[in-house]
Amino acid sequence: MVTLLQQLVNGIVLGGLLAFITLGYTMVYGIIQLINFAHGEVFMVGSYAALATYLWALPSGIQSTWYLALPIVILAGAAFSVLVAVIMERFAYRPLRNAPRLAPLITALGISVFLQEAVRNFFPDGTRPKAFPEVFPEGQLTFLGVTVPASGLLLVVMAIILTGALQLYVNTSKLGRAMRATAQDPDTARLMGINPDRVIVLTFILGAALAGVGGVLYGVHYDNINITIGFQNGIFAFTAAVLGGIGSLRGAVVGAFCIGLIKTLAGQYMPGGTAYDYVWIFVILILVLVFRPQGFFGETERVRA
Amino acid sequence: MSALLEVRGLTVAYGAIEAVRDISFVVETGQIVCLIGANGAGKTTTLRTISGLLRPRAGDILFDGQSIANQPAHAILGAGVAHCPEGRRLFARMTVEENLLLGAYTRTDDGVTTDVQRVYDLFPVLGERRHNKAGLFSGGEQQMLAIGRAMMSRPRLLMLDEPSMGLSPIMTQKIFDTLADLKAQGTTILLVEQNALAALALCDRGYVVDLGRTTLEGPGHELLADHRVRAAYLGEG
Numbered sequence: 001m002v003t004l005l006q007q008l009v010n011g012i013v014l015g016g017l018l019a020f021i022t023l024g025y026t027m028v029y030g031i032i033q034l035i036n037f038a039h040g041e042v043f044m045v046g047s048y049a050a051l052a053t054y055l056w057a058l059p060s061g062i063q064s065t066w067y068l069a070l071p072i073v074i075l076a077g078a079a080f081s082v083l084v085a086v087i088m089e090r091f092a093y094r095p096l097r098n099a100p101r102l103a104p105l106i107t108a109l110g111i112s113v114f115l116q117e118a119v120r121n122f123f124p125d126g127t128r129p130k131a132f133p134e135v136f137p138e139g140q141l142t143f144l145g146v147t148v149p150a151s152g153l154l155l156v157v158m159a160i161i162l163t164g165a166l167q168l169y170v171n172t173s174k175l176g177r178a179m180r181a182t183a184q185d186p187d188t189a190r191l192m193g194i195n196p197d198r199v200i201v202l203t204f205i206l207g208a209a210l211a212g213v214g215g216v217l218y219g220v221h222y223d224n225i226n227i228t229i230g231f232q233n234g235i236f237a238f239t240a241a242v243l244g245g246i247g248s249l250r251g252a253v254v255g256a257f258c259i260g261l262i263k264t265l266a267g268q269y270m271p272g273g274t275a276y277d278y279v280w281i282f283v284i285l286i287l288v289l290v291f292r293p294q295g296f297f298g299e300t301e302r303v304r305a
Numbered sequence: 306m307s308a309l310l311e312v313r314g315l316t317v318a319y320g321a322i323e324a325v326r327d328i329s330f331v332v333e334t335g336q337i338v339c340l341i342g343a344n345g346a347g348k349t350t351t352l353r354t355i356s357g358l359l360r361p362r363a364g365d366i367l368f369d370g371q372s373i374a375n376q377p378a379h380a381i382l383g384a385g386v387a388h389c390p391e392g393r394r395l396f397a398r399m400t401v402e403e404n405l406l407l408g409a410y411t412r413t414d415d416g417v418t419t420d421v422q423r424v425y426d427l428f429p430v431l432g433e434r435r436h437n438k439a440g441l442f443s444g445g446e447q448q449m450l451a452i453g454r455a456m457m458s459r460p461r462l463l464m465l466d467e468p469s470m471g472l473s474p475i476m477t478q479k480i481f482d483t484l485a486d487l488k489a490q491g492t493t494i495l496l497v498e499q500n501a502l503a504a505l506a507l508c509d510r511g512y513v514v515d516l517g518r519t520t521l522e523g524p525g526h527e528l529l530a531d532h533r534v535r536a537a538y539l540g541e542g
């Protein structure tokens with residue numbers, strides 16, 4: 001019983017982490033029908049940018065004051081992720097806007113590899129995993145024998161607040177309305193005077209900011225980062241987006257928590273244990289694609305080959 | 306009178322198919338001009354090119370004396386040309402109110418709320434159900450919303466593509482009365498219609514489009530009396 005509760009807690013933390021990434025996948029898909037496989041790397045570079053900021057930009061007085069260091073590295077991580085995403089959109093995807101759909105998809109895979117290799121080559125000793133600095137107090141809550149690490153709590157609370165804020169923004173602001181209009185009918189949105197380039201770049205910015213924050217909190221919670229964290233978590237987040245119904249913000253968050261729970265519970269209870277927990281995620285992905293390709297909240301009309 | 310919109314020798318193609326061939330017409334400020342013609346004549350293609358959704362292969366489009374032929378669609382709306390597209394094209398999963406606010410997307414003045422209310426006054430059913438999703442309305446009600454949405458940008462030129470499609474005779478009359486009111490308030494209108502009788506009766510000038518060209522033109526009442534028009538579009542002869 002305690003084990004189950006503990007795995008539920010772990011699953012929710014992982015779900016919160018994935019929620020940071022999933023929204024970027026689903027929003028970009030909703031607007032330009034591109035599965036941005038480089039989005040996981042946007043998450044990863046946010047993590048490294050936070051590390052670099054901590055190591056080389058923060059004076060030691062601030063380094064040791066977590067309530068100053070944490071917001072600074074979060075902002076730095078998010079800002080760098082946004083920068084990378086904006087450059088990527090402008091120079092890689094925008095020129096391919098009217099190309100056959102395979103072209104941007106392959107480009108996305110190329111950017112993914114490029115960003116991993118860039119960090120490997122340019123971050124000092126980039127091949128080796130990096131210890132992430134302690135920018136949040138160690139500590140944990142224990143009740144009924146279940147341990148909830150403070151960093152996990154931080155991650156989940158931030159995930160809920162930020163994904164909620166994003167949905168509020170998209171559903172109520174003028175630019176959010178323009179985003180939804182462009183996703184529903186790009187031509188008619190243009191007839192309303194909406195500049196698609198601006199809306200698309202905004203979509204990349206919002207998704208990247210969330211991914212960057214997620215990347216930093218990944219380091220804070222798991223203590224170690226390496227250049228493959230983006231790829232791994234990106235794939236899980238992508239599965240979560242498909243499960244929730246790609247294009248749907250609500251679906252993305254629900255899907256993220258489902259995948260987080262499935263992965264940790266499978267690691268505990270399924271044959272193969274944690275070594276094969278990711279297999280079950282792909283089993284789910286395949287089942288969803290076969291039996292309910294529109295996911296929980298997606299629309300059938302949006303699912304295209 | 307000065308020309309608000311002038312289309313000169315416009316040719317538009319989908320790949321190898323030329324849907325519009327060397328079309329020319331003029332819309333004077335304050336007028337209602339209508340384009341009538343058979344299915345597939347190229348009317349919708351013409352409007353989509355004026356509003357910047359399609360690029361011309363040849364020819365030019367002048368709005369207020371400036372060429373807009375290669376401007377992006379959002380800039381053309383910004384210049385004062387609104388387009389109520391064929392088949393309504395509402396944002397079905399958004400509310401009535403959100404659709405109207407999208408129509409006013411480029412406006413920054415504080416008259417938007419007043420104008421939303423004006424649309425509700427004109428079409429009370431929209432006001433009563435302003436928080437319902439647009440996709441839940443009947444075809445005619447959706448058409449009212451589409452017209453209301455196009456008016457929300459306070460355009461100098463309002464282009465409507467078959468606004469009476471799917472409407473009852475009473476609603477059609479109401480739409481045409483609304484267009485006459487808009488004209489009286491100073492809006493210039495370019496109208497594409499299958500309902501040639503009503504359109505020609507309303508318009509100052511009409512053009513008959515056939516196979517991508519304008520074949521006949523003249524004041525609405527003259528075209529109404531023309532035996533070729535009566536034979537081809539009014540089911541006589």
Ligand SMILES: Nc1ncnc2c1ncn2[C@@H]1O[C@H](COP(=O)(O)OP(=O)(O)OP(=O)(O)O)[C@@H](O)[C@H]1O
Pocket residue numbers: 319322324342343344345346347348349350351391
């Ligand atoms: N997206 C497209 N691709 C290829 N051909 C097209 C496309 N849209 C229209 N056409 C063709 O262009 C020609 C003109 O079409 P258009 O829609 O402009 O006609 P229309 O006058 O608006 O007709 P209707 O009265 O039926 O609405 C037609 O032959 C049509 O088949």
Ligand SMILES: [Mg+2]
Pocket residue numbers: 348349350391466
């Ligand atoms: Mg048409």
